[in-house]
Amino acid sequence: MARLVKKLSFFLGMLKEVTVILFLGLAVWAYQATQPPPPKICGTLGGPPITAPRMKLRDGRHLSYKEHGVSKETAKAKIILVHGFASTKHDIMSMTEPVLVIYF
Numbered sequence: 001m002a003r004l005v006k007k008l009s010f011f012l013g014m015l016k017e018v019t020v021i022l023f024l025g026l027a028v029w030a031y032q033a034t035q036p037p038p039p040k041i042c043g044t045l046g047g048p049p050i051t052a053p054r055m056k057l058r059d060g061r062h063l064s065y066k067e068h069g070v071s072k073e074t075a076k077a078k079i080i081l082v083h084g085f086a087s088t089k090h091d092i093m094s095m096t097e098p099v100l101v102i103y104f
Helices: 003-033
Strands: 054-056 062-064
Touching: none
Parallel strands: none
Antiparallel strands: 054 062
16 A cells, blocks of 8 residues: 555656656746747848938948939929838828928
């Protein structure tokens, strides 16, 4: 009888260890599954291509831009539209009549 109790306690101890190991493995897998992949840098191997013209700033970052309107040769004024966080460079300012007239 004592031998059976000893075997049973060994089995229950082993079952407890296996349960803890499986729970920890599941917790590690769940943590890794919720983490986002590393970002892909534009223009690097495996990253998205650079499709817009851009200029390099003094601090090393890049600023992309988009030109609208007439060609540079026929333009009479340079207007720079700066957007905030709620819009992008692809938002086109469509005006049917001139709002701003600059005289030099």
